Amino acid sequence: MLSEVLLVSAPGKVILHGEHAVVHGKVALAVALNLRTFLRLQPHSNGKVDLSLPNIGIKRAWDVARLQSLDTSFLGEGKEEKPEQGDVTTPTPEQVEKLKEVAGLPDDCAVTKRLAVLAFLYLYLSICRKQRALPSLDIVVWSELPPGAGLGSSAAYSVSLAAALLTVCEEIPNPLKDGDCVNRWTKEDLELINKWAFQGERMIHGNPSGVDNAVSTWGGALRYHQGKISSLKRPPALQILLTNTKVPRNTRALVAGVRNRLLKFPEIVAPLLTSIDAISLECERVLGEMGEAPAPEQYLVLEELIDMNQHHLNALGVGHASLDQLCQVTRAHGLHSKLTGAGGGGCGITLLKPGLEQPEVEATKQALTSCGFDCLETSIGAPGVSIHSATSLDSRVQQALGGL
């Protein structure tokens, strides 16, 4: 058991290309979004486990002694009696029910809150039960990511929790050395973090694809194709505007709508999905080139791909007037945008080419804000889960985590 404070961050994600098409066996490109979830883990000796999630108004404490006395053997069910270090267990529906009792949340508690607490308890009990005694910890998790906007906020939460708990339990070594501002874990350790984070995601989402936690763990850009996830080599970091139209959307209905359109017009929609697939592959190729030798023409190609895919997503029926407005407003400033994720509202991304004048960017942000949208300037292709020194975090983050 480590005794020092750990400060961990993990990025969100956006789908650059391939949303919806991915459901029909095509390639999707997911990229790490440099809006991050920050976690402060402080071992203490008051016999409590404190969890504070200021974004969603959660502040819970459990007695370690009470948690210790619980029959948590269920977390090892189906495994050898003494699980090996690094064993990742998959919760069954029955285990989830038992965890809900442990969580002791009121019946009227919002689903988001309930699932966040459940995922925490699952990861805490599963990862820490190999310790002689469950540790007393104070954990605060705060995120720059808006929840429920398709930006992978739950994955960033699970990844940062898994990384911090595995590190404090010394299942994986702390990569932060004296004098480091920030560091990352080895490939093998990241694989273990990712496995546990995926279990956390399953607590929250039931049957996630694993893309969100993979992007948040590895950072950069990932290609997802028929269940297989692979990292792009040396993806460039790209500046973007991330705009939340704040129009609520029903992902399930949007996915069903595309399926229905494919069934109704197979000869029309199947080649459209093929065209989207080719956009993802072309984008992957260009990002690879940019990593090797960046050139201004590559940005022009990225813009053309963004435009074409936005039209394709509209043709699939997952556009929305708010997204049309977003594209129009940015187009008036010479910038190119597409929806990201499920569509039907939600978020859009706008590529910011190098060499743009900051007043022009500010004017675009202003114009988008005037539409009633939230707009943030950030980047994609960001580093995955990282561990930070206290002094390297900016004061806004320090304050959000309750002071360091």
Added chain:
Amino acid sequence: MLSEVLLVSAPGKVILHGEHAVVHGKVALAVALNLRTFLRLQPHSNGKVDLSLPNIGIKRAWDVARLQSLDTSFLGEGKEEKPEQGDVTTPTPEQVEKLKEVAGLPDDCAVTKRLAVLAFLYLYLSICRKQRALPSLDIVVWSELPPGAGLGSSAAYSVSLAAALLTVCEEIPNPLKDGDCVNRWTKEDLELINKWAFQGERMIHGNPSGVDNAVSTWGGALRYHQGKISSLKRPPALQILLTNTKVPRNTRALVAGVRNRLLKFPEIVAPLLTSIDAISLECERVLGEMGEAPAPEQYLVLEELIDMNQHHLNALGVGHASLDQLCQVTRAHGLHSKLTGAGGGGCGITLLKPGLEQPEVEATKQALTSCGFDCLETSIGAPGVSIHSATSLDSRVQQALGGL
């Protein structure tokens, strides 16, 4: 030689689906637009041939004797000495040069005017030279079609001229019987009209596809695929709004832009063209069904096809902000629109479902007019070239033709 006044009309055309894709070997559906070109032909005995085209400010007269004395044998070059009835000759560049001399237009005359006069002289001299003497005629042609808007105004001009000249020369019989308001020619006679109209189109356009004159001749809906033109059986007449954004466009540059995009991103654009092809085929299928047994669901499918193709045309890069605005405005009234023809501005069509309340249609027209667009309520799938009784034409047309 007939001696009665002939009143002929021929429709314009719009491309319903397949513009641009047709250049790359895909199917296009062209439909007759019920904005018509009207022609009044009055045989007289003053020894003059008078041509009046009030839309473009042309009023020309030639002495029949002078035209008769011209060596017009060139019009039969390459044919037997005594051409068979119905022989259609193709003008060579040299013949065109000779015709220009005959036309005697000033050097600074606008290209549109010059070509209209040239096409007239070509058709008049070619069709009438089989008469013992060239006839003295007074011809007025007036059109509801805006010129140069991609609506087939030149084809409607050539078709109505060919039909009237062939009829007055008794190359084909006048199908209008006593008591008829309107009538049409037989299939064989229409084929001859179409052949001559195509030659007129060649005078104007150089190398036309033949679609425009075929639609204007046959009416209804035509399928064009790799040079082959076929009529759809029993196409329904559909009410539409035809909106002219009045944004000038460069067809040649737009066609080149699509070709360049196909060369740059073959894997993306080729399936997109395949998808457009499937939209045309599906539309053809639905129009066939509607002819057999109309049902409200068919209109919903037509609307979906319109939406998808509009997005596809945008993805090909031939959209325009004015067309986006057109689609947005009509969408706000629950109506679906797409560009028609080359794009990049120009015209759009909006489907009007049966059962729409007229105030809603008026509100949409008003909204489009407020954008600075010209908007007309009309229909597609209209009858082809027709011959009318004087009393059946409405007073606006009668007045435009200089009184009947």
